[in-house]
Amino acid sequence: MKKTIELRLNGEPRSVDVEPNEVLLDVLRDKLGVKSPKIGCERGDCGACTILLDGRTARSCLILAIETDGHEIVTVEGIGRGGMTPLQQAFVRHNAFQCGFCAPGVVLAATELLQRNPLPTAQEVKEALGGNLCRCTGYEPIVEAVIEAGRAARRTRRTRRHAQEDAP
Numbered sequence: 001m002k003k004t005i006e007l008r009l010n011g012e013p014r015s016v017d018v019e020p021n022e023v024l025l026d027v028l029r030d031k032l033g034v035k036s037p038k039i040g041c042e043r044g045d046c047g048a049c050t051i052l053l054d055g056r057t058a059r060s061c062l063i064l065a066i067e068t069d070g071h072e073i074v075t076v077e078g079i080g081r082g083g084m085t086p087l088q089q090a091f092v093r094h095n096a097f098q099c100g101f102c103a104p105g106v107v108l109a110a111t112e113l114l115q116r117n118p119l120p121t122a123q124e125v126k127e128a129l130g131g132n133l134c135r136c137t138g139y140e141p142i143v144e145a146v147i148e149a150g151r152a153a154r155r156t157r158r159t160r161r162h163a164q165e166d167a168p
């Protein structure tokens with residue numbers, strides 16, 4: 001029997017009717033019009049369907065939509081609303097993606113990593129993105145872009161802090 005769930009999706013309150021057995025990935029794409037989570041393996045192996053659920057990466061192919069009632073979901077559509085983030089810009093500069101199928105999941109996994117570890121090592125980036133498979137690249141440009149974005153964010157924070165300290 002259908003149930004109406006309420007969730008916060010990319011900053012907006014949304015409600016949607018779901019069947020008890022519908023997975024979140026299908027509901028996002030087919031009922032809520034959010035297409036960035038991709039349909040890959042559908043068994044938790046590839047990371048193409050990655051979302052942020054209450055701020056943590058999650059596989060939307062493994063979660064029943066009904067379980068997300070009352071929770072917050074962020075997809076790539078929600079993090080780039082003011083234009084591309086510095087992380088996304090770094091991915092572009094490094095030509096990190098080719099077909100882009102893996103990109104939304106990688107962007108979200110890297111976003112979460114930089115929030116909890118702003119200056120990751122290459123090994124830490126590889127571990128954080130280990131569940132996001134890419135068929136096209138050798139991963140190195142992806143890793144380099146994440147490290148660069150972390151360093152750039154630190155420079156921005158320092159510049160802001162110095163500007164505040166110098167303000168009259």
Ligand code: FES
Binds near residue numbers: 039047059060
């Ligand atoms: Fe969900 Fe592959 S489609 S992990």
Ligand code: FES
Binds near residue numbers: 102135137
């Ligand atoms: Fe094609 Fe990653 S760029 S799967």
